[in-house]
Amino acid sequence: MSGKPLLVTCGLPYTNGSCHIGHLRTYVPADFYVRYLRRCGEDVVFVCGSDNHGTPIVISAEAEGVTPRELAERYHDHFDATFRRMGVVFDHFGMTDGETNHARTQSLVGALIENGYVYSERIQQSFCNHCNRFLPDRYVEGICPYCGAEARGDECDRGCGRHLEPGEIKNPVCKTCGSPAEMREQEHFFFRLSEFRQYLLDYLDTLQGTSNARNYAIGWVRDELHDWCITRTLDWGVQFPGRDDLVVYVWVDAPIGYISFTEEWAEKTGNDWRRYWSGDGEITHFIGSDIIYHHCIFWPALLHGAGYGSPYAVVASGMVKIDDQKFSKSRGYVVWTNEDYLDQGLPADYLRYYLLCYTSHTKELNFSWQVFQERVNAEIVNTLGNFLYRTLHFAHKFFGGVPDATAGEDVRNEIERTLGTVEKAVREYEFKNAVDAVMTLAAYGNTYIQNTAPWKLVKTDEPAAQQVIADCLQIAKALILLIEPVMPESAVRAWEMLGFDDGMSSCRFGDALVPLPAGPLPRPSPLFERIEDDRLKTLEQTLKGRVAEARKREQKVEESVPEISIDDFAAMELRVGRVLSAEAVKGSKKLLKLQVDLGDEQRQVVSGISLFYAPEDLVGTSVVMIANLKPAKIFGIESRGMILAAGDEASLLVPLRDVAPGTRIR
Structure with missing residues (x-):
């Protein structure tokens, strides 16, 4: 244990829209991390809140004919309830429009x-x-x-x-x-x-x-x-000190909310918030990668300039795709947490598992209903669920509960190795590796019980069968403790099947090696249900229908674009160019600087395609560009032309056959 006061926060959800799976990419891993630390015996405070200020909320409120506060309260309650349904439980969930945050913002700015x-x-x-x-x-x-x-x-x-x-x-x-x-x-x-x-x-x-x-x-x-x-210049927000015509920029008062929410938690629990923000506390922020600049540059500078402590760690998640498509609410590539998932009766634990184990936390997560079904059925149901149920079923059937035996050395060593692997992975924020290690232990248990066949052994050597069941029950106990941060609701139910009634509140990971007391166990039942094909089809149809509706809207917009004459088209000098070199533009996450051969000359072009192409992959590629575009300074770099690409994935327009650089497109 660190012995220090630990504070974990999540980037604040903005209160002008509903919760979707993209939000959960941050909140579920943060909740997993907090649950893990507490299972290690750490004293952790977990705070968050809703981000209520800024122009988008004012615009949305005006469109609905309500006040910004009414809109903010509605979505604040929505996110609070949704997070609880997903098992994401904060010690305090506040509002940046609360009195505490107004006061703390003015104090810090002062x-x-x-x-x-x-x-x-x-x-x-x-x-x-x-x-x-x-x-x-x-x-x-x-x-x-x-x-x-x-x-x-x-x-x-x-x-x-x-x-x-x-x-x-x-x-x-x-x-x-x-x-x-x-x-x-x-x-x-x-x-x-x-x-x-x-x-x-x-x-x-x-x-x-x-x-x-x-x-x-x-x-x-x-x-x-x-x-x-x-x-x-807004009426909605925190008043700038000494001015009644200006409010503080939302990216000032929003992160200050982390302090304010800690204050509000401390007030209701009798603690001192200064231990975390002006003492030796360690503050860890879980955020999306799109707000790294604000949390790693702007925020620590504000804190330091005002005399507060600095965050200890920033954990940034990768972005989310839907069915290999860029996440987009306007194009229909979105999965709504309530409407599309929880309201359909799907377990929160299944989605938590998928979000944590699909890929590394910093990598892009691609959500697919088909892959979701495969992971749930193969891993949660067939591997983890199968082992737990078989173990508890055989223990209850053959011995009425836990036999009077202690797990063997090989099994204990395997549990210890798993505990060490999970510990290392979590401390390195590699949550997928941690979950994979837990499932590897479950697979080990399945292999062990299958190879030893206690249902046969009990007929010829009951003491040996007792040893097998004792070994499996010890593995089951370790699995339940380790999987709790991932699937808390399922873990509590499995814990009760092991004969405990404390809700796991006081258990530590070290208890995974403590032998179970001999005695009766309740009759077990399967923990998990498969995602059947008919359910999968319904889920996929909902998404496809939403995408189809979005495409119809796009087509209507495209149809409204005015026609142009052939003279208008001829005014554009479209030419084929060949990329000679490409390099990232420092300070930009989207731009590449290209040197392009146009036959009779070379052009420097700045293009916003770095999210989709590695610079080295572009060298030698033939591209289509507008060659008579007026030169422009982009990020301080002169650009003389525009590379043409299609769609949100920036698919480059290229000739099907080899064409000499500089060839006109007619």
Whole structure:
């Protein structure tokens, strides 16, 4: 045990939409981790809450004709209930719009101001004359000044992925009414993030957690670190100290919620929140990989500047696909936690198992109903469930319960090896490896019971049969303890079949080697049910139907695109080019810098395809590009042309036969 106070948090769910399987990619592993630590005897506090501020919630509330608070409360309750249904149990689940977070945010921002890390500046910001208001963040859309892609006001979400400060977006348009916006001057406040470069480099060098979080952040800090505008022109949010016309940027008050929720937990339990945030506590954040920047750069700098402690570890999960397709609510590639899963009577434990064991935590998770069925039936039902039921059934049938015998040395050694493997894997945040080790022990038990055949042995050598059952019961006890963080509801039921009535509350992993007392056991029943083919078909049809409806909507949009003349098409100079070299653009997760041969010249092109192609795989590839596009600066790099690609997966347009570089497309 570490002996230190441990705090684990999850990235806050945003209260303008329902819970889907993409959310669970973060929350289930975090709950598994907390349950594991507690089973090791660690004193862990697990807090989270809903993220209630920012423009998307205001926009959604306006569209529904309700107040932002009403919308936030509705989805707050939704997430709270959904997490409980999934067995994700927080010690406290708060709201960033709560009084505690308003007070803590103003206090922390006040400390930053006092310490000289906040300054004011008059900046140009988008203003809609029709709506008569400034347009913060997602109230405005336009063109990214760095890559030229369509972007929303706070992020180039369709291009280079860069964070955009207020006033940076080009050709701004009001998202509410569609009117062109004008630029007006307004005073805002900035956090001196650039002054924390060396601190962050030193901090990131020691940051624990997953390497994807640490390495991504280090790349950003080494390349560039700009000051952040930390105010917005909204009525909804935490008031900036001393101003009634500005609120704090949501990415300031949202992470401060971690502190506020710890305060609220401490108040109701009689603890001191400062042990975690200003003492020797270790804070571990579980997040999605899309918010690494905020948690590994912006957040620790804020904490350090205000005199708080820094997070100990950041654990970032990989993204989610649905049936090999990019996760997309608008395109129908989404699985809703309640509607598509829990409300269909499917066990939360099955989904928890799938999310934890499908792939490494940092890798992309591809959800497929067919693979889900295969994993449940082959691993949960046939391997784990089969061994537990056979063991308990034979113990009850032949001996009425636990025989008066102790597990043999070989079995005890196998359990010890498994405990060590699981411990190493969890501490390295390799949760798949941990679950695999548990299932390997279950497979070992199945092989052992099959080879020893106690149902035959009891007829000729009862003491030997007793030894076999004692061995298997010891393996079963270890399996139940180890699988509890993965499938808590199933583990408690199996624990009761072992004759215990304490709900596993006081058990530790070391108890896996403590012999079971001889005595009666209740009649067991199978723990798990198979996912049958008819159920699978229904689940798949629901997803396919949603995708089909989304495609119909897309077709209607495509049909509304105006026709162009042949002259319009001829104005585009489309040529075949051959990629000579490709390299990642530092600081961007989407961009590649390409050198392209156009026959009579070479062009440098910046393309947002790095999520789909490794640079070395592109060299020698023939591509189609617009050669007469006006040059643009993207991430500070000149780009002279555009590579053409299709769809959300950026499938490159390539000629079917070898074509000389520079050939015109007609």
